[in-house]
Amino acid sequence: MSQENMRAMMFLGPGDLELQEIPIPKPEPDQVLVKIHAATTCGTDAKAYRRGHHLMQPPTLFGHEFAGEVVAVGSEIKNFSIGMRVVPHNSAPCQVCFHCKIGQENLCEHLIFNFGAFAEYAIIPGPIVRLNTFEIPDHISYTQASILEPLVSVVHGQRILQIQPGERVAIIGAGGPIGLMHLQMALRSGASQVIAVDLSDTRLKVAEKLGATALINPNGDDPVEAIRSLTGGLGADVTIESAGAKAAWLTALKAVRKGGRVQWFGGLKSGETIDLDTHWVHYGELTLYGTFHGTPLDVQRAFELINSGVIDAQALISGELPLERVEDALKMMIEGEVVKMAIRPDLPAQ
Secondary structure, eight states: OOTTEEEEEEEEETTEEEEEEEEOOOOOTTOEEEEEEEEEOOHHHHHHHHHOBTTBOSSEEOOOOEEEEEEEEOTTOOSOOTTOEEEEOSEEOOSSSHHHHTTOGGGOTTOEEOOOOSBSEEEEOHHHHHHHEEEOOTTSOHHHHTTHHHHHHHHHHHHHHOOOTTOEEEEETTTSHHHHHHHHHHHHTTOSEEEEEOSOHHHHHHHHHTTOSEEEOTTTSOHHHHHHHHTTTSOEEEEEEOSOOHHHHHHHHHTEEEEEEEEEOSOOOTTOOOOOOHHHHHHTTOEEEEOOSOOHHHHHHHHHHHHHTSSOSGGGEEEEEEGGGHHHHHHHHHTTSOSEEEEETTSOOO
16 A cells, blocks of 8 residues: 555445545645544444435545544644644534524534544544544543544533433433443433333443443333333433434333423434324423534533543443454444444454
């Protein structure tokens, strides 16, 4: 391979990834070039691999969670220098549109996204450098830092929910990386019960290790009945759907108590609908939340949670694989065999 080229995993369409040799990008004046030391797999990556993604028009670079070492900076860069260990968020808002001006930057009309984590090098675009890139402290590994992006979304969702001390929370899809982060955040907020629902016993064991007070596998138990039984017949004060599945959306709705709060966190396929029991929503006086991405404030808070150790980032990482095995890692996630995998470009092919 030429010294001017790098290996990068390209998304060619649903179920079709290919490791290619492409030129190493050169940073523009406001950009930073990073040598990737760790990139983590995400539920969004798995969904995109299975069915595509509206933000990724193939062929395109793939992956969006990474941390690494600065190897080149643009002429305008002042706060980052060669050799620094950094972690970027995968997006940045424009700061001038309507939603940005009222504090809803996650809904920015011109949100800039960055892909290309599953590669040896990646460019950090200027707006992300300015707003959402951080130097990693020495006590945090590249792998631990690389979970920043999904944690940002969880911090945002938890900020909306405002879980109160003593509340009972049920997480549907609790064994995935998002669900396990919600679990840790709910416990941090003082939840008296955090009920973990997941189809994978392997993942439920991780949830138990992180403090889940009850485990439910829908393969053996009706999750709605089980949640109601655990909450005195009432239902949970808060239900969080983090599986990105229609059945999970409906379970979250049915398992909440009267006057409770439902958060639909995992996105469904564009155009997909669910049937709502309007009687239950209306007379049960339910509050229903959709949630998407995060704001720069959420990014800052997520970074601080990783640095402080409040969020156990390492517990979310099931193992490490070389760049050549991104597809294997995604398949293991889809099958529920792992939570997240760290992709290390420096590991030899297996």
